Amino acid sequence: MIELFIFIALPVFASALCFAVKNLKVQYALSLTVAVFHLTLSVIVFLGVHQAVLPGFFSIDSLSKLFILILSNVYFWVVLVSFSYLKRPAMPKAGEGKRYYFLLLNFYLAANSAAMLSNHFGMYWVASEATTLSVAPLIYFYRNEESLEAMWKYLFLVSIGIAFAFMGILMLTLSAKGTVLEGQQLFFWEFIKNAKELNPIWLKVSFIFIFVGLSTKIGIAPMHSADIDATSNAPGPVAALMSGSLRLTALLGVMRIFQIVRFTSSYDVVRIILITGALLSLFVAFVYMFKANNFQRMLAYSSVEHLGLITLGLGIGGFAFIGAMYHAVYNSMSKVVLFIGSGNIHRAFKTREMSKISSVLNKVPKTGWLFLTAFFAISGIPPFGMFFSEIKIFEGILFSDMPYILAPVMFFLLFIFVNMGRNIFSMLYGKRENGEVHNETEPFDFSHFVSVALLILLTAIAISSPDILYQNILVIAKDFGFAL
Amino acid sequence: MENVLSILFCLSLFYLSVTSRVKAYVTVLRVQGIILTILLVIPFLSHFSVYGIIIPATMLIVKVIYIPRYINKVILDLDIKRRIEPTIQQMVFLALVIATIVIIFFASQLLSKSTPLNVIPFASGFSAIAIGIYIIMFRKKLIVHVCGFLVLENGIFLFGTSVAFELPMLIELGTLLDVFVVVFLMGIALNRISSTFEGFEVAHLGRLKD
Numbered sequence: 068m069i070e071l072f073i074f075i076a077l078p079v080f081a082s083a084l085c086f087a088v089k090n091l092k093v094q095y096a097l098s099l100t101v102a103v104f105h106l107t108l109s110v111i112v113f114l115g116v117h118q119a120v121l122p123g124f125f126s127i128d129s130l131s132k133l134f135i136l137i138l139s140n141v142y143f144w145v146v147l148v149s150f151s152y153l154k155r156p157a158m159p160k161a162g163e164g165k166r167y168y169f170l171l172l173n174f175y176l177a178a179n180s181a182a183m184l185s186n187h188f189g190m191y192w193v194a195s196e197a198t199t200l201s202v203a204p205l206i207y208f209y210r211n212e213e214s215l216e217a218m219w220k221y222l223f224l225v226s227i228g229i230a231f232a233f234m235g236i237l238m239l240t241l242s243a244k245g246t247v248l249e250g251q252q253l254f255f256w257e258f259i260k261n262a263k264e265l266n267p268i269w270l271k272v273s274f275i276f277i278f279v280g281l282s283t284k285i286g287i288a289p290m291h292s293a294d295i296d297a298t299s300n301a302p303g304p305v306a307a308l309m310s311g312s313l314r315l316t317a318l319l320g321v322m323r324i325f326q327i328v329r330f331t332s333s334y335d336v337v338r339i340i341l342i343t344g345a346l347l348s349l350f351v352a353f354v355y356m357f358k359a360n361n362f363q364r365m366l367a368y369s370s371v372e373h374l375g376l377i378t379l380g381l382g383i384g385g386f387a388f389i390g391a392m393y394h395a396v397y398n399s400m401s402k403v404v405l406f407i408g409s410g411n412i413h414r415a416f417k418t419r420e421m422s423k424i425s426s427v428l429n430k431v432p433k434t435g436w437l438f439l440t441a442f443f444a445i446s447g448i449p450p451f452g453m454f455f456s457e458i459k460i461f462e463g464i465l466f467s468d469m470p471y472i473l474a475p476v477m478f479f480l481l482f483i484f485v486n487m488g489r490n491i492f493s494m495l496y497g498k499r500e501n502g503e504v505h506n507e508t509e510p511f512d513f514s515h516f517v518s519v520a521l522l523i524l525l526t527a528i529a530i531s532s533p534d535i536l537y538q539n540i541l542v543i544a545k546d547f548g549f550a551l
Numbered sequence: 552m553e554n555v556l557s558i559l560f561c562l563s564l565f566y567l568s569v570t571s572r573v574k575a576y577v578t579v580l581r582v583q584g585i586i587l588t589i590l591l592v593i594p595f596l597s598h599f600s601v602y603g604i605i606i607p608a609t610m611l612i613v614k615v616i617y618i619p620r621y622i623n624k625v626i627l628d629l630d631i632k633r634r635i636e637p638t639i640q641q642m643v644f645l646a647l648v649i650a651t652i653v654i655i656f657f658a659s660q661l662l663s664k665s666t667p668l669n670v671i672p673f674a675s676g677f678s679a680i681a682i683g684i685y686i687i688m689f690r691k692k693l694i695v696h697v698c699g700f701l702v703l704e705n706g707i708f709l710f711g712t713s714v715a716f717e718l719p720m721l722i723e724l725g726t727l728l729d730v731f732v733v734v735f736l737m738g739i740a741l742n743r744i745s746s747t748f749e750g751f752e753v754a755h756l757g758r759l760k761d
Contacts, residue, residue, distance in 0.1 A: 124722070189718045193725035200732050207740075212747055216756045219693075219740050226733050227687075227700065233707055233726075234680070241714050244666055252719065266666065296759045355761060364761075 070119040070127075073108045074135070074180040077101055082173035094169040095150040101173060102146045105180070106139040114535060124190040125181075129542040130322065133392065134315055135183045137399045141311035142176055144403055144517050145304045151513040152304055157209070157414040164208035175201040175308065182316045188236045188253040191320055192229070198316055199225045199284070202309060206301045217300040224293035228283030232320065235276030239324070242269030255323050262330040271333045277324050278340060284317035286371045287344045287378060288351040298367035299419070303410020306363065310370040310406060311399035318377065318395075322547075325381060329548050341382030342472065348375030349479040356486035361419045363409050365490060366402075369445060372483055373398045379476070380460045387463025388549050390456045392540045397452035400525045401444040404518045408438035411514055412494075421490055425497040431509045435495050437518040442491050444525060446484045451522075452529035552593060553712075557675040560586050560709060561652065564675075564682045567702065568648040569641060572633050573626060576698040577619045583679075583705045584614030590712055606723050613727050618701065618734050625738045626694060629745045636691040636752070644689055651685070652678045672713035679706025691752045693744065697737050704730055 081101045085094045111117045112127060113136045119127045127135075149172070153165050178201050182194035199222065207218040236253065243249050246264040251257060258265070282290035286298075294314075298306045328337045352372035359365040373394065380391025409419075411434040416424050428435040444451035457480075464473045498504060528536070544551065563579050563586075570576070591607040625631075637644060652674075659674040683703030687696050711718075718726070741751060748755040 124719075187719075187722070189722035189726075193722055193729060196726075196729040196733075200729065200736060203736060207743075213758055215740070215743055215747055216758055219737075219744065219756065220759070222733070222736060222740065223696065223700065227684075227703065230700075230703055230707055234710065237707070237711050237714055241666060241668065244668075269666065300759070358761070 068122060070108060070112070071121050071125060071184075073104050074184060075177050077104060078173045078177035078180070082170050082177065085170040085173060089166070091150070091153065091165060091169075095146075095153075098146050098149075098169045098173055101176070102139070102143040105176065106143045109136045109139040112136075113539070121184060124187040125184040126186040127184060128186075129539050129546065130319070131183050133396070133536075133539055133543065134319055135180060137315060137396060138176075138179050138183060138312045141308060141399050141403055142172075142179075144521060145308050145311075146172065148407055148514050148517045149304050152302065152410060155414060157302065157410065157417070158211065163210060167204060168208070171201050171205050172308075175205070175313075179312060179316050183319060186255050188239065188255070188323070191323070192233055192236060195232075195281075195284070195316060195320060196226070196229050198313060199229065202297075202305070202313060205305045206297045208302045208305065209300075214300045217296040220293045221297035224290075225283050228280040228290065231280030232277045233280075235273045235278075235280060235324070238269050238273035238276060239265075239327075242266040242273060255326070258327045259330065262327050265327070265331060267331060267333045270328060270331060271336055274324050274328055274333070274337050275340065278321050278344070281317045281320050282344065285314050285321065285374055285378075286348070286367075287374060288347040288371065291348065291351065291371050295364065295367045295371065298370065299361060299364035303406045303408075303413065306367070306409070307403040307406035310367070310402040314370065314374055315395055315399065318374065321378075322381065326547055338382050338384075341378055342469070345375045345379035345382060346472070346475060348372065348378070349476060349483075353479040353482055356483050356490075359486065359490055360421055362421050362424070362490070362494060363406075363413070363419050365421075365487060366405050366409055369405075369483070369487065370398075370402060372480075373402075373445070376457070376460060376476075379472075380463065383460075383463050383467045383469070383472075384547075384549050385463050385467060385551065387460045387467065388544050388547065389540055389551070390459025390461075390463055392543060393452065393456035393459060393536075396536070397456055397525060397529070398445075400521050401441055401451070401453065404437065404441040404521050404525075405445060407514050407518055408434050408441060412438065421494055424494045425499045426504050427495045429504045429506050431507070433509045433511060433515050437515060437522070439491070439495055440522055441518070442487070444522065446487070447480075450526050450530055452525050455529055455532075553590065553669065554671040556586050556590055557672040557709065557713075560705075561675045561678060564648065564652070564679055564702075565645075567682065567686065568645045571635050571637070571641065573631060573635055573692070573695060573698075574623075574633065576635070576695060577622050577626075580622070580698060580701055580705070581615055581619045583702070584610065584619070587705060587708055587712075588615065590709070602720075606720060606727075609724060609727050613731050614705070617731065621734065621738055622694065622697065625741055629694075629742065629751065631692065631694055631751055635695050638689050638691060644685070647685065648682055651681050655681065669713045672709055676706045676708070676710030676713055679703065679709060682706075691754065693741055693751045693753065696753075697734065697741070700737075701730075701734070 078101050081097050112119050113132050178194050178197035185191040203218050203222040207214050242265040248261050286294040298309050348371050352368045355368045377391045377394050380387040415431045447453040447457045563582050567579050588607050588611045595603050655677050656674045659670050663670045680703050683699045686699030
């Protein structure tokens with residue numbers, strides 16, 4: 068019970084307090100305290116020191132253990148950096164947005180935790196709709212036309228997507244007609260236990276509706292557009308939250324239904340759907356990188372790419388599934404560093420257009436170097452974790468029944484890397500025509516500290532490869548029926 | 552009784568496809584809310600319980616009273632013109648709607664042979680989902696898009712009753728609350744859009760492109 072209080076009730080309570088307290092510093096201290104509690108508890112639960120028993124529609128299994136740890140890790144660093152970001156926002160008009168910033172952030176944490184811990188499709192639905200509601204006003208932080216449009220599109224398209232997911236859930240109940248599950252509640256484990264009895268046609272339809280609906284939130288092509296607009300116009304820390312944890316919350320819903328389908332005859336069809344979606348996402352990212360003009364948009368497309376890789380891992384199964392879970396962990400951390408850097412660059416140059424940005428390394432050297440390192444991390448250069456997780460995914464593909472998929476995947480990834488690299492190097496090193504370059508010094512602030520800490524953590528996890536993480540991922544793979 | 556109400560619901564969809572006034576959309580939303588509330592109340596006529604009346608009551612408050620009133624207020628505040636401004640001709644739209652509904656009814660009839668389901672509520676709910684999407688696709692005004700989204704939501708609700716499935720009360724209330732907040736946020740966003748772009752049409756939203 069106490070776990071539920073810390074994971075969900077405490078953030079809601081903090082959110083209400085943030086409404087009452089107008090002082091930004093107090094709000095920050097409050098949110099940081101909540102984040103620390105949340106992180107501590109999820110680490111304790113993850114390490115298995117404490118066996119969490121949750122009541123009602125909530126429970127913890129190895130999958131939610133891992134995802135809630137990712138969520139609280141990302142959230143903690145984002146909150147930590149938020150105050151220094153709010154003190155000097157990239158655009159002066161953000162005054163009004165600040166007032167509700169921490170309130171919404173706390174609400175976001177509560178909604179995401181509820182979605183990740185839910186063991187009932189209905190509860191999951193309510194919570195994941197709530198995450199949309201919490202993040203939409205945050206996208207409109209800068210109060211300009213672009214962010215307004217992005218917020219409208221995100222709110223509208225994702226709400227429709229989630230409505231589709233709800234239809235998928237209703238179809239799941241249809242698939243249970245005439246089985247022992249008829250008239251029962253929609254608990255995940257009940258469905259997984261009796262998966263073989265479900266009507267295969269309705270089950271497939273249900274999966275398609277849930278996958279397509281949640282794709283708007285995960286950012287799987289061709290439903291990625293609203294997500295891209297939102298991520299590319301949100302302030303840096305919010306974009307980091309979206310890329311690092313919100314997409315995973317939506318992916319969790321897909322994984323839950325996938326886990327049910329895994330043990331039925333519909334598995335082969337569903338696999339093809341997942342793989343197609345994933346390859347399409349990689350392709351979309353590949354095409355965009357050729358004409359990229361806005362660097363935050365480029366990073367948003369990079370998220371589409373990596374979520375595509377994770378989905379591909381799910382679809383392929385086996386080793387690739389293990390790789391996908393590792394990839395989710397590493398991607399979340401690298402994305403936080405990249406988006407925090409992107410926020411700093413936006414603040415220094417007052418624009419997100421890459422054609423107007425040059426000599427970042429001279430103007431904001433610390434941010435520039437960290438951004439470059441984070442770019443290496445996200446591209447899968449060793450010793451950063453992405454290298455190992457991508458290798459695992461490739462290995463999984465190679466030894467699966469569809470090894471030929473590896474060719475297009477490698478091709479897309481190579482060109483995404485080359486084009487992203489070209490753009491980022493021209494931002495960092497490029498010199499404007501007849502422009503003079505001054506070497507400026509940049510004070511070391513919280514955002515740099517967070518970036519350094521995360522990069523060290525990222526490398527440490529990758530190199531030491533903690534056994535507890537590996538064991539946990541193995542248990543997840545076993546739950547999904549992938550014996551290694 | 553359920554079938555009669557579902558057919559009434561379906562008729563309201565036809566009305567939606569021929570009317571060209573924004574106000575009529577709001578009225579239809581209200582009527583659909585009343586139909587859904589009655590559908591929820593029917594089971595309680597035989598065995599009444601105070602506990603079970605909470606959801607129909609919330610439904611009534613959210614879908615019949617609060618949301619239509621809020622949309623009317625937005626229309627009034629922003630001085631939105633009364634016409635819906637379609638992107639295709641009304642007659643073509645009506646033909647499309649009729650064709651869709653006919654296909655959905657036939658398909659549901661076929662499906663009902665393999666799975667036991669209530670064909671009329673099932674098909675009506677599904678039609679409302681399709682029409683809601685059409686409204687979003689073929690209308691220029693953003694406020695009409697919100698109405699389309701709500702028609703879609705109502706359709707899902709009717710669809711839910713047709714598969715004879717009951718969510719626990721807490722979750723049911725949660726879904727209603729979510730819809731409530733979505734509409735509220737959309738209203739605020741519309742307010743901002745009208746002051747930022749000086750208009751409420753999709754055409755104004757074209758800044759974000761690849």
